[in-house]
Amino acid sequence: MKIAIIGSGNVGGALAQGWLRAGHQVVIGAKFPLSEKNQHLATLIGKDKFMGLKEAVQTSEVVLIATPPTAIFDVIAEMGELAGKVIIDATNAVRQKPLPYDTVYHALVDKTPAQVVKCFNTTGFENMLNPTYGELKIDLFMAGDSEEAKKVALQLALDAGFGACMDFGKGDKVVLQEQFALSWINLAIMQGHGRNMAFKVVWR
Numbered sequence: 001m002k003i004a005i006i007g008s009g010n011v012g013g014a015l016a017q018g019w020l021r022a023g024h025q026v027v028i029g030a031k032f033p034l035s036e037k038n039q040h041l042a043t044l045i046g047k048d049k050f051m052g053l054k055e056a057v058q059t060s061e062v063v064l065i066a067t068p069p070t071a072i073f074d075v076i077a078e079m080g081e082l083a084g085k086v087i088i089d090a091t092n093a094v095r096q097k098p099l100p101y102d103t104v105y106h107a108l109v110d111k112t113p114a115q116v117v118k119c120f121n122t123t124g125f126e127n128m129l130n131p132t133y134g135e136l137k138i139d140l141f142m143a144g145d146s147e148e149a150k151k152v153a154l155q156l157a158l159d160a161g162f163g164a165c166m167d168f169g170k171g172d173k174v175v176l177q178e179q180f181a182l183s184w185i186n187l188a189i190m191q192g193h194g195r196n197m198a199f200k201v202v203w204r
């Protein structure tokens with residue numbers, strides 16, 4: 001797939017590496033493509049992957065949003081035409097909402113014609129770099145109203161090395177999925193269990 005990553009920090013950088021390893025065409029869209037902050041990632045994935053935000057989005061089928069939640073209005077204004085594109089929202093607005101919306105997902109659904117899904121938000125970026133724990137591959141979760149966007153998110157989760165991407169429900173479950181992310185943050189950081197922990201769903 002042709003993927004544009006908006007936000008090349010912890011999350012965007014980790015997923016760029018995983019998706020490139022899986023053979024996807026990944027570009028990073030940024031206001032300042034080869035800024036000081038992007039130099040390390042550029043040495044890992046190549047300077048040629050960095051370009052302006054609009055160019056990255058317009059040359060891609062799928063867009064990952066991995067910015068602070070409140071940046072979404074700037075990002076929407078800069079992305080250009082979005083009809084026919086899938087947008088994956090990896091942000092968590094648990095501390096800072098993109099008002100008047102509860103989440104970036106809701107802002108994207110209201111303000112763009114894209115197919116939107118919330119995914120890649122429920123675990124730490126270290127787990128996105130390496131989703132393998134011994135024999136186990138950890139799981140992701142996805143929520144939203146677009147079945148088309150969910151198919152893409154599922155494939156990209158598997159391609160990044162996750163074991164599964166469980167359907168958390170439709171758009172009315174997006175806030176719950178962000179609360180689920182907060183549960184990981186609570187356990188890993190506030191309760192001190194460390195960031196090298198992850199969720200895996202088991203059945204019998």
Ligand SMILES: NC(=O)c1ccc[n+]([C@@H]2O[C@H](COP(=O)([O-])OP(=O)(O)OC[C@H]3O[C@@H](n4cnc5c(N)ncnc54)[C@H](OP(=O)(O)O)[C@@H]3O)[C@@H](O)[C@H]2O)c1
Pocket residue numbers: 006007008009010011012030031032035037065066067068069071074075090091092093120121122123124125126
């Ligand atoms: N960290 C995690 O483990 C984790 C896990 C799951 C979900 N999340 C969520 O993922 C999102 C990103 O987290 P992160 O840790 O990757 O953050 P980060 O390392 O701070 O990276 C944020 C990126 O967003 C870019 N950005 C900021 N404002 C922008 C704008 N107006 N237009 C375009 N790009 C902009 C930044 O560019 P500059 O550096 O140039 O400012 C930077 O590349 C957050 O919403 C977070 O809640 C994080």
